[in-house]
Amino acid sequence: MKPGKAIAGFLVLPFLLLVAGLLVIAALAGGLPAGQPASLAANGVYMSGNVPAQYREVILRAGALCPEVTPTMLAAQMEQESGWRSDVQSHAHAKGVAQFIDPTWATWGTDGDGDGKAEVTNGVDAILSAGRYDCHLAGEMRVLLDAGRARGDIQDLTLAAYNAGPGAVEKYGGVPPYNETQNYVRNIRKLMDKYQVITPAVAAGTPFGAAVVTFAMNQRGLPYSWGGGSVDGPTEGFAQGRGIIGFDCSGLVLYAVYQASGGKITPPRVSQAQVTVGQAIPSDFAQMQPGDIIGFDPKRNGDFSHIGIYIGNQQMVHAPRTGDVIKVSPLSEYADANWSVRRYG
Known part of the structure; x- marks a missing residue:
């Protein structure tokens, strides 16, 4: 639930088509030929912000x-x-x-x-x-x-x-x-x-991982709210999050995983506990897949105070800190932290 660093940027996955039935989030990037059904733009995704x-x-x-x-x-x-x-x-x-x-x-x-x-x-x-x-x-x-x-x-x-x-x-x-x-x-x-947002393509992963990314990416632009977020979506936070409807970092993970699993997986609420469940994955980009959860221990003292969702291409979607919004950031921002990568499904 603790904030991390913020950085601008947007990336999304063309494989969102695999999970279009889970949530209608895609948008048309341009015109449709006459007589053809509406279709999803491979790199066009609805932004609610x-x-x-x-x-x-x-x-x-x-x-x-x-x-x-x-x-x-x-x-x-x-x-x-x-x-x-x-x-x-x-x-x-x-x-x-x-x-x-x-x-x-x-x-x-x-x-x-x-x-x-x-x-x-x-x-x-x-x-x-x-x-x-x-x-x-x-x-x-x-x-x-x-x-x-x-x-x-x-x-x-x-x-x-x-x-x-x-x-x-x-x-x-x-x-x-x-x-x-x-x-x-x-x-x-x-x-x-x-x-x-129309963005470049990044590597595809499993359908479940794609769904986790889909639900998280669709929240981009919503504000960070300390203590905000539930399995059902953004909520009002507390302390510095009071009066702000949105997500903190672990709230976003909770929501995305729960929704992607159809309610079958409910992660713990806080980041420190979220890095103790699921399958441990090496902190190696060659083995990580979109939808994996990455916890960060910036002080290398066992306190995993921030967490995000890997989207591929060495980037993640996360809720950074109070005053910021849900966004995509490069993982190079956390190169000095200890990582715990988990796969929930």
Whole structure:
């Protein structure tokens, strides 16, 4: 639970495709050919750090409803629609984060936060409703593409249908020639870069190790919070972590391993104990695999005060220290420490 050093950097693994069913985290890096299903970009991964904290969970839920509507696309769409504000109303009387007009909300409005009410000005309700509506529109666009009545990228057509209506897309056989709609689609495509990272590839490992990396990497950008993190995700910490929702180093390991194992493996909560379980692996890059857990004893006195998750290429993802965020760092930063490498599955 003690902090380590911080350093910037991002790397992700193309083998995330192996575990795409465990968590929908990947984003589209570019356009999709007409008539083809949405697919994962091998090196494009959704980043939640730029999404307002109160909407991170619902963006993941809504972005998992259908393959065409990814968390990256939905996050960019919500920024374009409202700048994440729930109190805005357009000149056309569209309301809330997702800018629903009343007739569309009457059909697609959803209770997203479980309070028994579907409110257009409730951001969680609106985002889940937008995901449902986007998926419905994507289905309509797929019919048009398959029948040859429209051409283009299915995400572009879905976004155009959200903005101008599916009838306009069908009428023009693609994104309508309206400046507003064309700018809408173009702006969202640009904003998608803000919510994903495109990075070089590193070595692949086992499916379980890939899953551990996936769950940890998806938390990048969340704040370090002393004592924060549980098997279910980020939590408020204590002491210097009080009031901060996030993870400390061992909380991130606990969460990633538990989720990757489907709840079958629950590591101890603190780093000192986490380095005593699992299979011991030599501190040798030739033998280490992505998903291995690395504990660090910087003073070489038996106190493993920091811990991270190996992602390959001599780098790890970890929660460094108070005031920092979950990130990728080179293991060269810890070359002077004693290491304990463990493999949990």
